[in-house]
Amino acid sequence: MTKVIVIDDEEDIRIVLKEIFTRAGYDVRVASSGDEGLDLLREHGADLVITDIIMPGSDGVETAYDIRMEFPQTKIIVMSGGGNTAPLGYEPAAINTTAYLASAEAVGADLTLTKPFDREELLKAVRELTAD
Amino acid sequence: MAGNLKSLLARMILAVLLIHALVLPLLSYAMIVVVRNAQEEVFIDHVRIYSRVFADWLQAESGTLSDADIVAGLDSSILGGRCVYAALSKGDSRLFSSLTEPGNSDAFKEDFEFGDHDDSIYFISTPLQLGDEAAVLQLGFDENPTLQEIANAKDAILLIIVIYLLVTVGLVVLLSTLLSRPLNRLRRDSHKIASGDYSRKMAADSSIFEISELTRDLENMRSTLVGINARLEGEIVSREAAEAERRKAEIHLRHMHRLQSIGTLAGGVAHEFNNVLLPLLLYTDLALEDLPADSPVRPNLERVTRLANRAKGLSEQILTFGRPTGETMSVVPDLAPIIDEATSMVSALIPKSVAIETEIEHPVGPVSCNPNEIQQLLVNLCSNAFQAMLDDGGEIRVSAKHCEVSPEFAELHPRLEPGDYVCLTVTDTGEGMDAETLERVFDPFFTTREVGEGTGLGLSVVHGIVVKHNGDIVFSSEVNVGTTVAVYLPLSDE
Numbered sequence: 001m002t003k004v005i006v007i008d009d010e011e012d013i014r015i016v017l018k019e020i021f022t023r024a025g026y027d028v029r030v031a032s033s034g035d036e037g038l039d040l041l042r043e044h045g046a047d048l049v050i051t052d053i054i055m056p057g058s059d060g061v062e063t064a065y066d067i068r069m070e071f072p073q074t075k076i077i078v079m080s081g082g083g084n085t086a087p088l089g090y091e092p093a094a095i096n097t098t099a100y101l102a103s104a105e106a107v108g109a110d111l112t113l114t115k116p117f118d119r120e121e122l123l124k125a126v127r128e129l130t131a132d
Numbered sequence: 133m134a135g136n137l138k139s140l141l142a143r144m145i146l147a148v149l150l151i152h153a154l155v156l157p158l159l160s161y162a163m164i165v166v167v168r169n170a171q172e173e174v175f176i177d178h179v180r181i182y183s184r185v186f187a188d189w190l191q192a193e194s195g196t197l198s199d200a201d202i203v204a205g206l207d208s209s210i211l212g213g214r215c216v217y218a219a220l221s222k223g224d225s226r227l228f229s230s231l232t233e234p235g236n237s238d239a240f241k242e243d244f245e246f247g248d249h250d251d252s253i254y255f256i257s258t259p260l261q262l263g264d265e266a267a268v269l270q271l272g273f274d275e276n277p278t279l280q281e282i283a284n285a286k287d288a289i290l291l292i293i294v295i296y297l298l299v300t301v302g303l304v305v306l307l308s309t310l311l312s313r314p315l316n317r318l319r320r321d322s323h324k325i326a327s328g329d330y331s332r333k334m335a336a337d338s339s340i341f342e343i344s345e346l347t348r349d350l351e352n353m354r355s356t357l358v359g360i361n362a363r364l365e366g367e368i369v370s371r372e373a374a375e376a377e378r379r380k381a382e383i384h385l386r387h388m389h390r391l392q393s394i395g396t397l398a399g400g401v402a403h404e405f406n407n408v409l410l411p412l413l414l415y416t417d418l419a420l421e422d423l424p425a426d427s428p429v430r431p432n433l434e435r436v437t438r439l440a441n442r443a444k445g446l447s448e449q450i451l452t453f454g455r456p457t458g459e460t461m462s463v464v465p466d467l468a469p470i471i472d473e474a475t476s477m478v479s480a481l482i483p484k485s486v487a488i489e490t491e492i493e494h495p496v497g498p499v500s501c502n503p504n505e506i507q508q509l510l511v512n513l514c515s516n517a518f519q520a521m522l523d524d525g526g527e528i529r530v531s532a533k534h535c536e537v538s539p540e541f542a543e544l545h546p547r548l549e550p551g552d553y554v555c556l557t558v559t560d561t562g563e564g565m566d567a568e569t570l571e572r573v574f575d576p577f578f579t580t581r582e583v584g585e586g587t588g589l590g591l592s593v594v595h596g597i598v599v600k601h602n603g604d605i606v607f608s609s610e611v612n613v614g615t616t617v618a619v620y621l622p623l624s625d626e
Contacts, residue, residue, distance in 0.1 A: 012411040019418055054403075081406035082399075082451050116409040116444050119417050 001027045002130050003044065007037035007051035007063060017050070017122075024123055034063030041071060047130050050077040050113075053100050061104045068108030075129040078104040079113040140315065144308040145301060152297055160293050167285040172246040175278040179256055179271070182214055187258040187269045190220070194262040199227055207231050209271065216253055217272025222265055240270050252276050314338035318347060330358045380544055402450045409447065413440045449593050461502050461601075463624050466495030467554060470503045471532050474510035478528075482518045485525030492532045499554050500624040505597045512594050513558040513617050520562025520615060529559040537620065545620075547604040552623040559616040565609040594619075 004026045006017045014030040021028035029044060031037035035058055037051060049067055053060030060078050067074055080101050101112040110129055113122065137146075186209060190202065197205070206218035206229035218229040219240065241248075243255045253272040260267050314336035324332040334351035338344050416437045423430050464470065471492055479488045510530065517528045535555040542548045598605045601621050609615035 010407060010411070012415075013407070016411045016414040016418065020414060023418075023421075081403040081410075082447070115406040116413050116440075116447075118413060 001025070002048065003027045003046040004029075004126070005037055005040050005044075005046040005049045006030045007032075007034060007049065007055070007060075009033065009052060009055045013052070020119055020122065021126075026126075034058035034060070034066070037063060038066055038070070041067065041074070045071075046074055048075040048077065048126060050079065050126075053078050053080040053104060059100075060109075061100060061107060064104045064109045065107040075111075076104075076109045077111045077113060077125060077129065078109040079115055079117075081115045140312040141305065141308040144304050148300055148304045152300065156293055156297065160289055163289050164282075164286050167289070168282045171278050171282050171285070175254070175273075175275070176246060179254055179273045182209075182273075183256050183258040183269060183271050186271070187260040190262065190267075190269065191260045197262075202227050203230060214273065215271050216274045217255065217270070219270045220267055221270065222262055222267040240272065246278070247275060252279070311340070311343075314340070314343045314347070318343075318350065322350070325354060330354070330361055377544060381546060384544070384546060398450045402447045405443070405447050405450075409440055409444055413437065413444070416440065461500050463498050463500050464503060465498045467497050467499055467501075467506065467532060467556075468492050468494050470506055471496075471510060471530065471556070474507040475514070475530050477507075478511055478514040478518070482514075483525075486518050486521050487527045488514070489527060489529045490531070491529065493534060496532045496534065496554055498624045499601075499621050501601055501621065502597075505600070506621075509594050509597045509619065510556070510558070512591065513619075516591065516617075517558055517560035517562065517615070520560050520564070526561035526614075529557075531555075531557045531559075534623070535620070545604045545606065547599070547602070548620055549622075553603070553620045554623060556619040556621065557616055559614060561614045564611040564613050564615055565607075566611055570607055570609055 004021050006014055006021070006028060007030075008014050008017070009032055011032070014032065018028050018030050029040050029046075031040050033055060034051065037049060040046070041049065049063075051060045051063050055063075058066070060080075064076050064078055067076055078101060101109075101114075105112060111125055113125065186205070190197065190205065193201075202220055206220065206227065209215045209218045210229050210231040215229075217232055217240065219232070220227045240255050241251070242257055243249065243253075246254060248254075252275045254275050255270065255272045258269040258271070260269055317336040318334060321332050321334045321336070325334075332354075334347050334354055336343060336347045338347065416433055420430065420433050420437070423433070472490070475488055475490055482488075514528055514530065521528075533555055535553055537545075537548045537550055537553050539550045542550045595605060598619055598621075603619060603621040606618045606620070607615065608618075
């Protein structure tokens with residue numbers, strides 16, 4: 001059974017993704033931060049990790065980098081809400097997530113997804129990466 | 133009146149009158165005194181000579197003259213019109229002319245000056261010898277004719293003075309008129325110049341050296357001032373133009389800054405929004421999966437999915453405005469097919485009351501662009517144009533052609549640089565926009581349509597696309613005439 005780890009700081013997203021992957025027949029575990037996700041990966045291993053890019057603590061780019069360094073075979077999908085993440089109206093320090101996604105790809109993410117995506121889009125991407 | 137009293141003419145007349153008021157009384161008094169003295173001297177000389185001659189005759193004839201002869205002699209002096217009184221005192225006796233008026237018999241008073249005693253008679257005593265006997269001839273002469281002559285002379289002097297005064301005043305009027313004519317001309321000219329007619333020449337024609345010099349100097353000053361004024365006006369015009377351009381550029385820049393901050397804000401909102409939309413869509417999807425096919429809840433959940441997808445579309449539009457979407461750009465050698473496709477798509481969607489005309493150069497390019505976004509841009513602009521003509525119908529004209537952006541135009545639109553561009557314009561014959569609306573057209577969520585008819589994101593998206601393509605967008609609009617939107621896209625070198 002293909003093992004998937006979902007990393008997102010939003011509980012609602014963790015729950016729904018877990019449900020989707022479970023129904024689709026994946027062995028899925030969820031983590032609320034990059035560090036927790038890495039712990040899970042070390043403990044249980046995974047074929048694919050899907051992680052949010054903007055999170056407190058180590059963000060998606062760092063997580064993708066750490067996974068790629070430690071587990072070169074594990075596939076990584078990085079997802080983002082698009083736009084930017086600066087506090088409202090705060091500029092020019094606004095972080096452009098498009099650039100962030102590009103950084104994640106540069107450190108080894110296999111695919112980026114922009115929220116909101118639908119179930120088919122997600123499962124299709126996962127299937128392609130894990131060659132199920 | 134005060135002004136008249138201060139005029140040159142009035143001043144000169146007043147001055148002349150004042151001088152004459154001081155001088156003429158003295159002069160006339162002196163003349164009258166001289167005339168009077170002369171008349172009196174003549175009178176007294178005459179009286180003395182007459183008395184002496186008469187006394188000498190009596191003295192010479194004293195041996196032969198009887199008292200009756202003497203009285204006859206005295207009578208003849210009165211008859212001759214010379215005297216009004218004639219008497220001879222000889223010892224204790226006095227001989228009177230029989231023609232002496234009764235009132236004058238004892239009137240004799242020795243006069244030492246003309247006019248003494250107020251009796252109008254000048255009495256003179258002349259001593260003589262009648263043989264051995266001393267006698268005194270006493271004659272009284274009428275002063276009235278001499279007084280009359282003095283009075284006549286006085287009148288004549290006054291008359292002459294009055295005539296002299298009148299002539300003098302007349303001459304003063306004449307002179308001052310001649311003098312003030314060129315001055316008045318100068319005054320009128322300078323009034324005209326002061327009221328703004330700088331072309332008025334100072335041309336007072338006068339033979340008076342000072343006035344002609346003054347005129348020449350003033351004319352030199354005027355022509356210098358006209359030159360300076362023209363230069364200053366030119367400077368003001370160019371400064372005003374520069375200021376207007378600076379203001380326009382400043383407004384444009386401020387507008388861009390505002391759009392940038394709105395973009396950042398919108399990007400932040402979209403990010404949060406997408407994080408909410410993702411579980412919303414997915415949970416609904418899962419719930420639908422769990423429901424039996426005939427569940428009454430299903431249509432409602434399907435609506436939720438549809439609405440969430442609509443929200444997803446909105447969020448995508450916001451991101452198009454806020455940030456480049458990352459879609460790839462490629463060099464398109466000719467935009468014409470892309471534009472044709474967009475206009476046919478639009479014409480299929482809008483009612484027949486709105487006609488679409490196209491005027492497109494073939495080829496028009498090359499332009500580095502994302503064809504999908506260019507189509508979206510045109511669809512949005514045409515959609516706005518159509519919305520502006522919803523009530524009465526009209527015409528949308530889409531044109532695409534090469535154009536050159538001049539340095540002056542580029543200064544007004546800082547996003548553009550002088551050089552070659554493709555200019556896409558969409559013109560409608562709709563209701564147009566006022567200045568206030570024009571100022572806000574790019575603001576996200578700003579719409580003039582009814583609630584529910586528009587999102588207010590159409591032009592924001594257009595703006596995002598244009599900025600991404602390093603172009604600029606220029607609006608010109610007139611209320612009730614229509615709007616033209618011109619999009620400038622830089623020509624690619626490749």
